[in-house]
Amino acid sequence: MTFVLTLSLIAFNMSKEMPSSSSRIDNSLGEYFAELNELDTAYFYFNRALSLALTEDDLATRSSIYSGFGEYHLKNGDYLTAERYLKEAELISDTINDLITYGYSLDHLSDLYMATGEMKKAAIYAHKLFDLREKLLDENLKNKIELHKNKIENVFQKNELLEAQLEKRALENKAIIARNRFIIVISIAAILILSLSYYFFSYFMKTRFRNENLENKIRRIQMNPHFIFNVMGNVNALINQDKTELGSRILLKFSQLLRSFLEHSRHDFIPLTEEVKVLERYMKLQQLRFDNPFEYEIKIDIKDSHLIQIPTFIIQPILENAIEHGIKTKKDGKIEIHFEYDPQQMNTVLVSIIDNGQGLIASQQQKSPVHKSMSTAIIEEQLALFSSTKKKFGLTIEERSKGSDVVGVISVIKIPSKQVEE
Numbered sequence: 001m002t003f004v005l006t007l008s009l010i011a012f013n014m015s016k017e018m019p020s021s022s023s024r025i026d027n028s029l030g031e032y033f034a035e036l037n038e039l040d041t042a043y044f045y046f047n048r049a050l051s052l053a054l055t056e057d058d059l060a061t062r063s064s065i066y067s068g069f070g071e072y073h074l075k076n077g078d079y080l081t082a083e084r085y086l087k088e089a090e091l092i093s094d095t096i097n098d099l100i101t102y103g104y105s106l107d108h109l110s111d112l113y114m115a116t117g118e119m120k121k122a123a124i125y126a127h128k129l130f131d132l133r134e135k136l137l138d139e140n141l142k143n144k145i146e147l148h149k150n151k152i153e154n155v156f157q158k159n160e161l162l163e164a165q166l167e168k169r170a171l172e173n174k175a176i177i178a179r180n181r182f183i184i185v186i187s188i189a190a191i192l193i194l195s196l197s198y199y200f201f202s203y204f205m206k207t208r209f210r211n212e213n214l215e216n217k218i219r220r221i222q223m224n225p226h227f228i229f230n231v232m233g234n235v236n237a238l239i240n241q242d243k244t245e246l247g248s249r250i251l252l253k254f255s256q257l258l259r260s261f262l263e264h265s266r267h268d269f270i271p272l273t274e275e276v277k278v279l280e281r282y283m284k285l286q287q288l289r290f291d292n293p294f295e296y297e298i299k300i301d302i303k304d305s306h307l308i309q310i311p312t313f314i315i316q317p318i319l320e321n322a323i324e325h326g327i328k329t330k331k332d333g334k335i336e337i338h339f340e341y342d343p344q345q346m347n348t349v350l351v352s353i354i355d356n357g358q359g360l361i362a363s364q365q366q367k368s369p370v371h372k373s374m375s376t377a378i379i380e381e382q383l384a385l386f387s388s389t390k391k392k393f394g395l396t397i398e399e400r401s402k403g404s405d406v407v408g409v410i411s412v413i414k415i416p417s418k419q420v421e422e
Contacts, residue, residue, distance in 0.1 A: 023052035027065045034072055042072055063092035063101045071108050079116050086112065103132050103262065110255055114248050119239050122248075123232065126255055130228070133262055234289055246288070253285035261313070269309035269418060272302065272339065272349070279337065282316055286323055294323070294333030301340040302349070308417050310349055318353050318395075318411050326357025326409055333357065342414060348392070351413045359399045359406035392416060 026049035033042035046069050053062040070086035073079075086109050093101035106129045113122035166188065170177075177184050231254050238247035260278045264270050276298060283296045302308060319335070327333025335355045342348040357363070394414035400407050 023049045023058065023061050023065065025049075026052065027061060027068055030065075030068050030072070034068065034075065037075070039072060039076055042068075046072055059092055059096050060098050060101070063089045063096070063098055063105075066092065067101050067105050067108065070105070070112075074108055074112055074115070079112055082112055083109070099132065099136060103129060106132065107255070107259060111252075114252055114255075117244060117248070119235070119244055119247055119251065122251055123235060123239075126251060126258070127232075129255070129262075130258060133258070133265075231285070231289065250285065250288050253281060253288060257281045257285055264312045267312060270312050271306055272300070272308045272310055272417075273306045275310060275312065275315065276300065276339075278313070279315060279319065282319065283335075290328065294327050294330070294335065296335045296337065298337045299339065301338070305339070307419055308349065309419070310415050310417050314415060315351055315353070315413065318413065322353055322355040322357065322409065322411070325363040326355040326359075328357075330357060345392070345414075347417055349415045349417045351415060353411045353413075354400070354408065355410075356408040360397070360409055361399070362406070 026045045030042045030045035030049060033039075033045065046065060049065045050062070050069065053065055066085045066089035070082045070084075070089060073082035073085060076082075086105050089101060090105040090109065093099075093105060106125050110122050110125035110129060113119070113125065231250065235247045235251050235254075238244070238250070257278070260281060264274065264278070279298065287293055287296075315337075319337070322335050327335065333356065335353065338350075338352040338354070340350050340352075342350045392414065393416065395411065397409060397411045400410050
């Protein structure tokens with residue numbers, strides 16, 4: 001209670017100093033207490049925030065408050081009221097192009113319709129949420145390209161201005177520098193060439209690095225389209241077979257996984273513990289999809305693993321290979337995921353993915369000669385992009401054998417890590 005009163009006092013003092021932000025402060029407090037599941041306190045702050053927002057004429061804050069109110073009523077089980085607020089938040093945020101609040105509204109509406117058993121509506125909003133993720137990526141890429149284009153145009157404008165100034169100065173001083181024209185012209189040309197060469201070289205290296213980072217982010221957060229279509233196809237089939245409970249569970253797991261992709265897509269590195277949570281969600285979803293359930297085990301032999309950061313979404317494509325081409329048809333399939341430090345290289349994590357599937361040769365014989373796994377292509381592209389940053393990444397995939405029999409595949413990813421910043 002003392003902590004709650006302290007937060008309230010801080011918010012009150014801030015609202016006196018910054019009246020225009022009062023509704024935003026109350027809305028943030030409402031979201032904080034909603035996360036703590038203190039719904040009555042959250043309702044108080046949401047209600048006060050809404051009253052203030054209506055007087056401030058701030059549509060962005062108002063849509064965020066409606067979204068928070070909707071989440072509050074959703075957690076409270078008042079689905080009709082939650083739907084009204086979330087629909088309003090969706091409409092306002094879409095109108096003002098507030099993509100963050102729009103995404104949260106779609107997410108909550110998907111959860112709401114799953115809770116009410118309206119699976120087709122839930123699937124529609126899950127699709128909208130996925131489309132929004134693609135739109136965010138496209139807009140981010142367009143903004144980067146436009147920024148680079150403007151910088152290049154500025155460089156050419158500066159060069160034109162510099163050339164004009166040099167030409168004017170040469171004309172004004174022509175009589176004075178007649179005897180030294182050859183030396184001065186050569187000197188100026190050399191300085192100009194060296195300066196422009198250095199400038200363009202530096203600019204090219206910076207642009208290349210930024211483009212590689214941008215491409216790396218896009219590669220890192222892309223999800224295999226076959227996996228997405230398979231999940232949605234499974235849900236649709238289950239709904240048509242009146243197996244709504246299982247369909248709801250799959251859709252819920254998929255929504256949680258997609259939310260994790262959106263949340264972590266802004267970061268190059270995330271804590272190892274967060275990556276493990278994403279892998280847990282992915283594996284649980286895959287278990288629900290198949291008639292032959294498989295087992296999996298995640299082992300972490302790293303001390304203080306919560307302080308270690310690794311690149312995001314580098315492991316999931318290899319897991320998908322192990323499932324789709326290894327244990328998919330086995331009745332006793334098992335996958336082991338093992339995290340440990342590389343004993344031969346500091347600040348490097350070894351991730352071993354071990355399955356008891358059919359092996360590489362048998363899997364390749366089932367494919368066409370020109371077929372190449374999309375998951376393998378994704379991981380190779382990611383590792384190539386990461387390696388271009390001078391960090392040592394690596395991937396090895398080998399068959400496991402016992403005597404003359406193939407007993408599965410082991411894939412080992414070598415990933416440079418770093419400490420969590422305090």
